[in-house]
Amino acid sequence: MTSKKALATPFMIWIVAGTIIPIGAIAYYGLTDRNDRFTLENVLAIGNSVHLQALWLSVLLALISTVICFLIAYPLAIIMKNSNFGKRGFMIFLFILPMWMNFLLRTMAWQVLLEKNGVINGMLEAIGLPGQEIINTLSAIVLGMVYDFLPFMILPIYNVISKIDDSIIEAAYDLGASTSEVITQIYLPLSVPGIVSGVNMVFIPSLTTFVISNMLGGGKINLIGNIIEQEFTVSSNWNLGSGLSLVMMLFIVVSMIFLERFDKTGEDSFI
Amino acid sequence: GNGGGEKVYIYSYGDYFDPDLIGMFEEETGITVVLDTYDTCEEMYPVIKNNSASYDVLCPSDYMIERLIDEDLLSEINFDNVPNIKNIGDKYMEMSKEFDPDNKYSVPHTFGTAGILYNTEMVGDTVIDSWEDLWNEDFSGEIVMQDSIRDTFMVAEKILGYSLNTVDEDELKEATELLKEQKPLVYKYANDSTRDILASESAAMGVIWNGEYLYALELNDKLEFVVPKEGSQLFVDSWVITKTSENKENAEAWINFMCREDIAKQNFEYLTYSCPNVAAQALLDEDVLNNEKVFLTDETIDNCEVLKDLGPEGNELYSKYWKEFKAE
Amino acid sequence: MKKSLKFIYIGIVALFLYLPIIALVVLSFNESKSMAVFSGFSLKWYEEMFSNRMIMQAVINTFTIAITASITATIIGTLAAVGIDGMKSKQQNLVLGFNNIPLLNADIVTGIALLLTFLMFGISLNWGTVYLAHVTFCIPYVILSVRPRVNKSTNTLYEAALDLGASRTYAFVKVVLPELRPGILAGFLLAFTMSVDDFVITHFTRGAGINTISTLIYSQVKVGIRPSLFALSTIIFVMVLIILLLVNFLSKRGKEKVIY
Amino acid sequence: MKELIKLEHITKNFGNLRVLDDFSLTVHENEFITLLGPSGCGKTTILRILGGFETADEGKIFFEEKDITDLPANKRNLNTVFQKYALFPHMNVKANIAFGLKINGKSQKYIDDKVDYALNLVNLKGFENRSIDKLSGGQQQRIAMARAIVNEPKVLLLDEPLGALDLKLRQEMQYELIRLKKELGITFIYVTHDQEEALTMSDKVIVINDGYIQQMGTPEEIYNEPENAFVADFIGDSNIIGGTMIKDRLVKINGHEFPCIDEGFGNNKLVDVVIRPEDVIVRERGAGKINGTVLTRVFIGVHYEMLIKSEENEYEWLVQCYEKYDIGEKVSLDVIPSNIQIMNKPTSSDEEAIDLDI
């Protein structure tokens, strides 16, 4: 039916106006200098040691938080799958609800909680443990990333895991597999699409955040996101900012390739 | 009521005047106020430069005003519409000439200086009177610095005895090294929240505007403020009107309103930043007026320097070293 | 895993997620303006919140943008989900690839890209630009939610309606749409949530005086957030909680599951 | 009987795959026609072309002598009962049935009466307000029928309407369908790959393979006189054995001569011989022509089914009978002449398919 395809027309227009042209705009700014002359300088600026360092740190922190999110989310998803049906809806609800408290505020709340004389240290001291100096360090940023993006790991993984037929799991037990063998040999390979999309949903925002590092890093830590943001707001060098953004898009291309490989339909993955 | 849809778009530092004033202004004039705020002038600049959003009135700091004037982004104020300009002290109009040579573009809103706010109990016997005290390793992890290019570099430049407005790359490099050296000791680079951090005793000392002092004292009476002996930055934040303003008369009405003595007084009481409105000063308590941490002595003022715009190359240079220092 | 162990695990994760929220709720009742000290119970921030026009305006902006943008996105996305189903698989992959871009793209890059586009075309930033930006990043969520429901059975139902004499439009509206409803609803809610929660893209595309709750909060982050914003968030949070509970309760009675 | 539908030289390709090749078929008024064939042979495609959901690449369709080749689905005076019912899940039973009537702008009174009538017809009175997901498979099936029937189509197309039901229910519904067909007096074009179903229900069976018509006739004709090995094999478990036609009415199988009733194959021609399992007579050793040994035996409800291995040439005969023989028992087999069906051996695979043009 050809008329069916026509229904996508508004969307196609929107893709052009809202995705393709803006990417073109970024490419234009990124590949020109202040005087509109073509240059690769802004893109190559990623090689500048300051930028490289920020990028390296960003990648590192994003990796760490992605791994932590995965380690938290995976067992949770399995537990959620196996809990009985009534509770299942409740649990998704439980993990989505926090998204309704503004994320800037939630992140900021960690400032309050982690402050040297803050709530958590207060509680630790009350039970006789030494206070922790987390705030304004890399750990605080990782914590913020894990906190903000954890639901984006939980949901896609849960989504895929919940669709694994119970009888497949039972078949594995039936053939003598122990629980850990079931997890490594059945659950894990079968939930790869969910993991890939969860990893994407956590890694990319972590990699490019500037808000979390601003709020929990005490202004001491510059991630690549902060640098791009500062080029736009503080330094007013939009060309450089765009050039660096173009570099960031490379990561997105990579993750799209991953998605393409593991999640052909695009159906199973998100929410 | 917003009679006839009259509006004025204001873009200022966050929490920089008493919000009640908006209601009063609207009541009196029938002009609706639309307020937007920024953290640093650097954040405001591209918005105005690209005219990506159209504001009428801004309240930037000295050096930024200079830059805006240079780049022809401001329009001259019609002082016929701002009769209350008379309330602003001559001394302050004189100061303004540093960045607005003919007093044509700006009307001062606040002025002040940066200093060190510290917790008398936590610093103990140590005398705090120099910027170098912020490099004291005894207070490692208890020092709060500003998180704003020019204000942060200022501290290092003052210690090194350079001008705040230096564009000498070697001098800047030196300052950067100094700041990097201090970085491990710093608890946090913050702006106005320095006040809260000190009030909660999460840190022992921090760089802050003298205008915050009174308010900080309310939260924690162990706090003390000093303007270091090396001298400091003198800032003047003034109202200006954008070139592209579509509501220029409303903007002038707003400025005029803010210059009225009762309004300026009310605002001072809310904000506690020194006000250049002499008519308002006259209405204040003696204690406050004589508190030299609030209303600086001439001696202090003379020891301070006003920030100047550095031009595109200068800005780029600062930006470059700022990133380098942050990347450490 | 033992049952109790499971509960402890879920409990710890939940605590981690809710701790900051609890802190915010508590602080919204704090007498003092400073977040550092709890100096006594007070409702004054709730009063201030209601009387502060900037906050109210931000609330209005947030929700008008979220509602209009997510409705627009839902319409475009739903049509697209059906339309994509009618494409050949190569074309489908291409279109879905583009659909993924705003999803995968860093918010900051999306925001900047849109900002640059608006400026290049001389569009002054205002409410409308935020709206357009939000529609852009909402559409992919709608498509992702609706597409799995567009399958063979919807196609058969559509044909069954034609078979019974319905026109194409009638069949689409009366048969296909209701069939897609759960997906559409989920997509709408997801888009709505994302829109309300968005900061970065709004930050780059908003015009003079167009604050949403997020940008208002961000503008106060460095200055020190006034607790009236905590009060606001607490109220929104509690309202959403109640609405979701009600929806779930009602739909359970109607035997239709809305997870979220 | 009047001609109602005529498919003429229909050809249909999906990409490189030719699903229908020059397919022609005439359906008369009030017939119960069944299209029978293995999965993938193109049955659904024929129905979809008839229903207007697929366009033929070549060929024409006539309905009461009018060319309807290009008429869209919603304008054709025939209704389809889909394989998985395709009931509208968000409407209740009544709204489902009334759907077509509403679209045609019938009055509420008319709709109410018609729905009542249809529910009565399918024995589901009182189900008006049930929601679809509260119905069993068989009930859904009947509602799908009712929904199609109320529009008073001249022809009802049914695509494996019973495929998803279990055995017991399937049998019940078969009776139901035959009854409905009789009461309504309309034409049914029925698709199935279940040979038993086809034989039970139809006036005329059309056996299709690879988009060609293999044979067409009454159930008895198809069952008793399959025209080629494909039909014989597909229609039921058969013993298909190579044989030699000695002369008219005499065929040699397994080295034994059997009288039969077929003529005209020529003398000493190689042929295929079809003998149904239930037509093989098992006798005590010596009392029949072919000697064999019982290999397996299962009880399948009504009778026993056995494999009996011929001692002469190892051929394993499939045999059904009421008596119980033990495994290993030595028996003899016989067949009466009228139960021997002779077929030409196909000389090429192309010839195997007989393209009928009626």
Added chain:
Amino acid sequence: MKELIKLEHITKNFGNLRVLDDFSLTVHENEFITLLGPSGCGKTTILRILGGFETADEGKIFFEEKDITDLPANKRNLNTVFQKYALFPHMNVKANIAFGLKINGKSQKYIDDKVDYALNLVNLKGFENRSIDKLSGGQQQRIAMARAIVNEPKVLLLDEPLGALDLKLRQEMQYELIRLKKELGITFIYVTHDQEEALTMSDKVIVINDGYIQQMGTPEEIYNEPENAFVADFIGDSNIIGGTMIKDRLVKINGHEFPCIDEGFGNNKLVDVVIRPEDVIVRERGAGKINGTVLTRVFIGVHYEMLIKSEENEYEWLVQCYEKYDIGEKVSLDVIPSNIQIMNKPTSSDEEAIDLDI
């Protein structure tokens, strides 16, 4: 035969629903046992309790006289073939079959050999590297069998393994399963709701309804001598008629007296009489006891099935025979004594179910 499995007094509730009530069963070595019953009667639940996927609320399970009631699934020496195969979709055929062997730490050589052997057994040699989604239903079925078999379980549990296949394939797989069972010599516990399947394949059939055993016996016993109306009706289309036992070996049906072979019901007692459709003999009018008129007739492949309405009391007899009678034709019906099956009328619904404890 040695006792292999013993279920003793198993009770299982789901919430308020009692699915199994004091259920006991003994399975001997090398039996092919079929659990047969309508949907929802608890068949799967029994298998799941045996497999260790569900725990019984009460009762004990013994395996070779050891109590395995609390042994987890992965420690039991029995394997399940799941209704929808439950093959691991991310592994190829070989990896699926090798799964259990790998887990048990067998050597690669042993695994290779075993997989080869199993594939050979299920006639799928050369399929090692196929991915699961490239297999047809029947092939998947066989792989599921192979996967279970390689572990050399003492018992194989099969939960409607053929339910998803179509008729033709189902029949083929039935033969395949019987063959496998014979070659392997292990115990099969087989679940189905298809009576034909149960009769065809099993050594012993256990008819279950509502969690109770209704009857247990060889297929012939179950079919020919159903112990109650439920079994009679469930096992095949039957004529179940109220009658009166005049005295031993004489029953009155439709007002006519018939000699029969049952005794011990007492004199003039009301009973249920079961007569299979194929056991009703159709004669010319006058040649039999009951007069009737042919109502409907369908050809169902092997024979004709007719409804014949008794003229005395309107009862509609279901009759199968090879001869063709026309609709409306007046005939007479007869039955030979050994084909008349007498059953007690249930006095309460509770008594209808016979709880066997073997």
